[in-house]
Amino acid sequence: MNTSKLIFDKVNKTLEWFMITIFALLVLDVLFQVFSRYLMGTSFTWTEEFARFSLIWMTVLGAAYLNAKREHLSMDFLYQKLSLKNKRKASIIIEVFVFLFALIVMVIGGLNLVYTTLHLDQLSGTLRIPLGYVYAVLPFSGFLIMCFSVYHMANIYSNKNNI
Template sequence: MSKSELVFNKVNRILEWFLILIFALLVLDVLFQVFSRYIIGTSFTWTEEFARFSLIWMTVLGAAYLNAKREHLSMDFVYEKLSPSNKRKASILIELFIFLFALVVMVVGGGNLVYTTLHLEQLSGTLRIPLGYVYAIMPFSGLLIMIFSIYHITRIYTNKISN
């Protein structure tokens, strides 16, 4: 196994455990919210905001994780009709489009969003944390997706990955 494969697997493993942690915290938060509302008779407002932010992080990081595993949603009707050589070219093209999307929308756009919200000192309504920290997951996940796309392109190009 090459060094890049070891790093790739290690990053995926860390990402996987972080997603499990976020999901576990989300479940505990929602269970606490239901318990406090129906058993104690008091609703804590911070639980809803925490659940929302956890869901944002889990969704965006989950997209990066699925991209790494090449298990993202796709419609492959036309792709399956292609010859092996054209499948290889199409796979590289798809990875390039994913790379460009992550660069423009997630890294540049997300970075701009983080900068703006931190510069304007916007705080979340209940938890009072800077919203830039919540939105920072967008450019971070975008960078991960870009790195994963480069990794996949090199693996497709060297025929180490099946189309």
């Protein structure tokens, strides 16, 4: 097994466990909210905000994870009709567009959003954490997607017989 495959697998496994942890915290948070509201007769306002931020992180990191696994949503009716040579070309073009989207929208746009919210000292309503920390998942996930796209392009280029 080559070094890039080992790094790829290690990053995926770490990302997987991080998302499992976020999901477990989300479930505990919602259960605590239900418990406190119906059994204790009080409601904690921070639980709703924590659940929202957890869901944001899970969704954006999930996009990177699915990109790594190449299990993202796609419509491949026309793609399946292509010859092997044209499938390889189409796959490279798709990965280039994914890379560019991640770079322009997620990394550059995400860094701009993080910088702006941190520079303006915007805090979340209840937890009072800087919103830049919440939005930091965008450029991080975009960077991961870019790395995964480069990895996939290298695999497409090196594997002449399959995609």
